[in-house]
Amino acid sequence: MIAPKDIPQILIGIRFAIAPLLLLDALDHQTTWGFVVGYVIAILSDIFDGIIARRLGVSTAKLRQLDSWADICLFVSVAISTWLVYPKVIVDFRVPLLLAIAAQFTLFTINLIKFGKLPSFHTYTAKIWGLTLLIATVCLFGFGYASTLWLAIAFCLVNSIEEIVMTLLLPSWHCDVLSIFHALDLRKKLINSSN
Template sequence: MDLKLIPISLVLFRFLISPFLLWDAWDGKTTIWFLVGFVAAFISDILDGIIARRLDVSTANLRQADSWADVCLFSSVFVSAWLSYRDILIAEKLPLFIVIFAQLLWWIVNLIKYGKPASYHTYSAKLWGITLFIAIVALFGFNYAGITLWLTCIVGTIHSIEEILMTLLLPVWTHDVLSIFHALNLRQEFLKKTT
């Protein structure tokens, strides 16, 4: 197997596992296989970027596919949570509404400006991913959604605000911009080139 195919295979794995997670939760209950599949998908998300950079195959198309795989995975997890833990989610609706609103605003801003979602892979996105992992394991493994859910919603909202500001700052679609400070530097470089 060509080693350069490993990152795209890991991205493809997340696309393929997502419907199986949803299928496991369809009856309103999940099995241990849900958590096993989710943990494997989460590890694949960590590894695909690392391996892509090491093999020098971290292209814009791969990074965008990675972002879409994340959307597919976490959308499946959210629907699965709604099917299996609706009462818990309703009890914690305030932080969920805030983070969902921030994400919808993120989508709208990016689609208006670039015609497609951003693919920044910021530090805040990585932090949000860690808090999401903890919240999902707490919910599906221990039926708990208190502090862990609030924490992931707070981090997710901050992340969305940062990336909205980055989109407003950056004149053209750019992938792998690690923070708003990196976006400011890129904006200055772009302005220097155009003047």
């Protein structure tokens, strides 16, 4: 029997399992409606794993890092699937996509250099970015409409910049820091407690 405390891990596991299935669906350079359904289920698992973990009091740093890795696997699978099914979209959006990728790699690099691990802030801007990415992915794979990708790229850049600044502000690694304002408040508390 599944214990309630295991539900967040199961939801993260669902996301890890769906990521390669999306890629498998795209290997023949087209996708079925199963791609969209699978992606929506993955995003719902991402929304609810954190909510349930916090309600049950099992939201550990390790769990939140695992959640971030599941997100990375999912988004890489969607990116590769987009290249396989809609290569023209990748070519058309190459400059803003490269900027977004560079911003994410900069964020990851700064975190690895400073803290030795990837970020796991789960900020409000990350949540908005996730929603815009959901809209863009459903529009593209469900209806062949690519213009909503602009919104997802814009929020990727906003989120990356915010989290880079947060990383530079914080003296130690923390997960679930919801915004730059929360980071400033946390920094103040950490500095005061060390004095």
